[in-house]
Amino acid sequence: MSGTSEGPTPAADLDRSAVTDSDHITYQRVFAAAPLAMAVVDRAGLVADANAAFGELLGTDPDTLTGRVAADLVDLASDARSWHAYREVLRGRQAKLRCTRRLKHPEGHSVWVQVTIAPLAGGEPGVLLSVADISARRELQARLRHLQMHDPVTRLPNRTLFFERLTAALEAESYEQSGTGRIGLCYLDLDGFKAVNDTLGHRVGDRLLAAVAERLTRVADEAGYARAVTPLVARLGGDEFALLVEDSTGTEQLADLAESALKALEEPFDLAGQRLSLTASIGVVERHAAGTTATGLMQAADTTLYWAKADGKARWTLFDPERNAHLMTRQALSSTLRPAIERGEFALEYQPLVGMEDGRLSGVEALIRWNHPQFGTLTPNRFIGLAEEDGSIVQLGRWALATACRQARRWQLDHPEEPPIFVSVNVAVRQVWDSDLVSDVAEILAETGLAPHLLQLELTESAVMGSAGRPLQALQALSDMGVRIAIDDFGTGYSNLAYLSRLPVSTLKLDGSFVRGFQYEADKDPAIAPNPADEVIVEAMIQLAHRLGITVTAECVETSAQATRLRRIGCDTGQGWLYSRPVPPDRISELLGEQTYAVGKP
DSSP: OHHHHTOOOOHHHHHHHHHHHHHHHHHHHHHHHOSSEEEEEOTTSBEEEEOHHHHHHHTSOGGGGTTSBHHHHTTGGGSHHHHHHHHHHHTTSSSOEEEEEEEEOTTSOEEEEEEEEEEOGGGOSSEEEEEEEOHHHHHHHHHHHHHHHBOTTTOSBOHHHHHHHHHHHTSHHHHHSSSOSEEEEEEEEEETHHHHHHHHOHHHHHHHHHHHHHHHHHHHHHHHTTSSSOOEEEEEETTEEEEEEETOOOHHHHHHHHHHHHHHHHSOEEETTEEEOOEEEEEEEEEESTTOOHHHHHHHHHHHHHHHHHTTSSSEEEOOHHHHHHHHHHHHHHHHHHHHHHHTOEEEEEEEEEETTTOOEEEEEEEEEEEETTTEEEOGGGTHHHHHHHSTHHHHHHHHHHHHHHHHHHHHHHOTTSOOOEEEEEOOHHHHHHSOHHHHHHHHHHHHTOOGGGEEEEEEHHHHTTOOSHHHHHHHHHHHHTOEEEEEEETSSOOOGGGGGGSOOOEEEEOHHHHHTTOOGGGTOTTSOOOTHHHHHHHHHHHHHHHTTOEEEEOOOOSHHHHHHHHHTTOOEEOSTTTOOOBOHHHHHHHHHSSSOOSOOO
């Protein structure tokens, strides 16, 4: 029957409708009373409904928000990425969007919020916009970051924040758009600060650091006056500070800043009744930002600060690429010195020692050369100092001694008809202290078969004069063995002639500076009368040496006029370019094979 088919709605349908209405009423109540700011946004992006919390957050009546563009209310269009994601959520192509925004409140203060946009439940059209006030959390994060990024003693930016700023300043986008495209750094270290801590305590030391920070900040503020960027002052740790100049105008600006910093620190500090004076050393680097890294800039600044310290402190020093290149070369040589000995990169050349009276070859000095694969042939002045510093001079010296003795013995065997020549080998004082030189010499002589009197050991005057204890005992033992002992570069060190009588010395080698003094302008122009002062001094030294039973060798003999004067005043042996430059061992063999020694015979 039709009446039956059009009868009342079933009870189950009535219950479902009642539940839906009830849920909607509950939702509306929760939505309106919720402390979280929320708004329903339709598919067109307009606010369909907003709760009281949302209106309170924005400082307006929530009823006035209906129909407003939701994206404008929470600044979603300020960046392309968020705007695109928001539109995808509106279209149902993306599940959720969450982002952070800084909103301007009508009362003037800013509000940091976290915005969340998600589809409505139950497939309803539109999205739910919720906004959480995170200003307190952001403020806490900012305070924690400030503590993390600032030094508690001086309140200056610390090393972490400094490198953050430096790295950002060296990024291409920060200097390509505007500015000078240059960057400068003053790296400052207080001279003698450790003494303040040790004598007055860390509390006074901290007060001094804080006072230094105040003065450097004042210097930076004055330097930044009328400029786009004020230099950043940071404490990098200990007593080290940095002044970073972004968009620097050149080295003159950095030099002025460093000079101002030094002057600011010159004034004494009054700290709780303590009046303290200090100085500082500053390394200054200024260069193009392009191609510069934070690590490279800091390395250059650290190197330059070291130069300022080494040059006498209380000064600023500008980075010098040439000086740095020399330092880098020195470091490269130092790091490869020991392996080079093992790889056989060293060789000996020999410079003749010639009798002044007969012009005959009486001996040779062994001179070491380093055939470096990168830097070519290096003379001793490039690496002997390094070898003495790191101790490899012991290994290198032992090799040179053994090689020279072996070569001298070979010459003797190859030319039995000729008087044997002696070989002179330089010995560093560290070889005496760090090794058993006497034992090494005895062992090498035994292995090579070279007679002790055909070996001469050269030590510098500063190493021999005043020797006592082990060095003197070693020299005496070597002399007793029959080995000759020579003092090299005599006349440039202590020059304690009386001490010679107590040393087992057989030869004095006059420093070349005396011989060069013999080269008067009169040699070129007879009208100019020579000054005999150098000749008088050398003659006196030769006479004294002869009275002590010591022979004399003159180094750096370059002209026949020098040789003539030296022979006239009694010098025994000459060495220098007049006779021969240092040559390979086979050239010495050729000289030994000649009946007359064509080595600059007077």
